[in-house]
Amino acid sequence: MESLSGSSISSSQRDELMETVKQQIAVANAQELLTKMTEKCFKKCVSKPGSSLDSSEQKCVLMCMDRYMDSWNLVSKAYGDRIQRERNRN
Amino acid sequence: MSDLFSSSSDLPANLGNEAMEKELQEFLLVEREKAKLQAQIHEFADICWDKCVDKPGSKLDSRTETCMLNCVDRFIDVSLLITNRFAQMLQKNSNY
Numbered sequence: 001m002e003s004l005s006g007s008s009i010s011s012s013q014r015d016e017l018m019e020t021v022k023q024q025i026a027v028a029n030a031q032e033l034l035t036k037m038t039e040k041c042f043k044k045c046v047s048k049p050g051s052s053l054d055s056s057e058q059k060c061v062l063m064c065m066d067r068y069m070d071s072w073n074l075v076s077k078a079y080g081d082r083i084q085r086e087r088n089r090n
Numbered sequence: 091m092s093d094l095f096s097s098s099s100d101l102p103a104n105l106g107n108e109a110m111e112k113e114l115q116e117f118l119l120v121e122r123e124k125a126k127l128q129a130q131i132h133e134f135a136d137i138c139w140d141k142c143v144d145k146p147g148s149k150l151d152s153r154t155e156t157c158m159l160n161c162v163d164r165f166i167d168v169s170l171l172i173t174n175r176f177a178q179m180l181q182k183n184s185n186y
Binding site: 008009011014017018021022025028029032033036040041044045060063064066067068070071072074075076078079082 | 107110113114117118121124125127128129130131132134135136138139140142143145146147148149150155158159161162163166
């Protein structure tokens with residue numbers, strides 16, 4: 001973080017910097033989710049790749065996508081709860 | 091997914107240079123911690139999806155939900171168990 005010292009930035013530049021960092025993290029996070037979902041739903045729904053993505057495969061993929069996001073939220077909650085419990089224990 | 095893309099900043103508009111720098115460093119530390127937590131959640135979702143979900147249906151059934159929740163807790167248990175045991179092994183070895 002040395003690059004920050006010595007230089008002076010205005011508060012609006014600071015806000016801009018923070019906003020950029022947050023956006024980049026959000027984009028990286030969305031990309032990770034997208035990559036995982038694609039991989040998982042391809043595995044679940046396309047067992048034998050045919051000459052096209054047929055309608056039952058498409059339906060499966062769309063459903064899978066929703067379920068993956070449900071799972072993500074569930075896991076996120078479980079992890080948050082656990083962190084909370086560990087904190088209370090110590 | 092409400093907290094996935096959330097952003098909030100309610101910081102004072104003007105600070106001295108030193109204070110500003112300190113604040114930025116703190117901001118980056120916090121964001122890094124949040125990013126680490128999210129990376130961990132991605133990993134859990136990956137592992138537990140494979141363990142718990144058979145054929146994705148129109149909703150997650152309660153059995154799958156319970157499996158997901160247990161999966162996260164048991165994974166953490168295993169991680170703690172192995173970490174502690176490994177630490178003990180290292181300590182024993184360093185006694186020789």
